[in-house]
Amino acid sequence: MKTNQIYDYIERLGNLLRTDSRRDVAEYGLQPIHLEVLHYLSLCNRYSDTPMGVTDYLGQTKGTVSQTLNVLEKKGLLNKHPDSRDKRMTHLKVSSAGKELLKTSIPSPLFVNACEQLTEQSQTQAVKVLQELLQAIQHSNSMKSFGICHTCRYNHKKEDNTYFCELTQESLSNEDIQLICREHINIS
Amino acid sequence: MKTNQIYDYIERLGNLLRTDSRRDVAEYGLQPIHLEVLHYLSLCNRYSDTPMGVTDYLGQTKGTVSQTLNVLEKKGLLNKHPDSRDKRMTHLKVSSAGKELLKTSIPSPLFVNACEQLTEQSQTQAVKVLQELLQAIQHSNSMKSFGICHTCRYNHKKEDNTYFCELTQESLSNEDIQLICREHINIS
DNA sequence: TAATTTATGTATCGACTCGATACTATATTT
């Protein structure tokens, strides 16, 4: 069992990335959490781009998330769009300024420098191992997985090469199925 | 290049661990950062157990660290010992209550659950890959490595099987060389 | 030796996160 070693490395890496992120976004008057929210919103699908989606993903309370979103909106990094059917819901779209910020800050320059030093083989192994670890954490603690449609139980490929979600009963495009979803449940 | 994928996984894992840690230590009236400080102090050697050591490790300002340490001292999780030679310095020792807290909280139950699901081979690979990644980050950004003596340029094994640090010019015991050091510089 | 510079650490302030609580409004269920 190498639990301790692995934990220490993950904790250390997470700390370094967070510290670096703090330094990086300070000039925009932002906090690490703001960048993480934008990052999530840039990756998730239309079922998941709501305050509750962010709440589930980041594991904070909805009140906290509400405040964070207000900051992002005031800074013009985010736009709110009321849902047309369910008037309780709000969809959150990253603005062009927000996308610009993400482009320069994620992945952090610190991290890009480092990854370039690794061999292609090491990188492939890293992806595999990290994915395995993340899935183990999510599965053994019955957490939401926030995966993409490709690995989701609800996703069906239709004869015309488009996709269909059994949960929402909606067709999904090729772009759709590459986004992460808060309703995602692993196939296996 | 899998930079984006690897970054996303590390960020996600770091977030999950941090969120879990927040929930975990809340009942003691603590924050994630407090546990991280205690964790560091439980792993570092006598050259590194000072407020400046913590400052370098966590990448915060010394003012911030000073406050954090006061909280830990007030809670009885930490004791301060003035250095006998250099009167500017203070050594920080985790108290027995602090050690007890660490034992139950690190690694987090969430993480232990997950690691037990991984094969021995996966764990070995994880350690290897994460170590490689961490070293790449530290090296390509000329950061301090905070490694243990075994991998340090300053460390020499003597004929009687004890160790000697060329930097501090002091003998080191078998226990000493398993602790992390803020002066550590990789051999290679 | 004396003066200067550097290093360690503390104190205080303002901006901000975060959770808790209370609240409104809309959907859904009974």
Added chain:
DNA sequence: AAATATAGTATCGAGTCGATACATAAATTA
């Protein structure tokens, strides 16, 4: 139609964090 569940907001207090200013001790230099 009434009760309940869901999505989101508003506000408060405790606490992090960086910046600035400050005190003391050590190291360097003149």
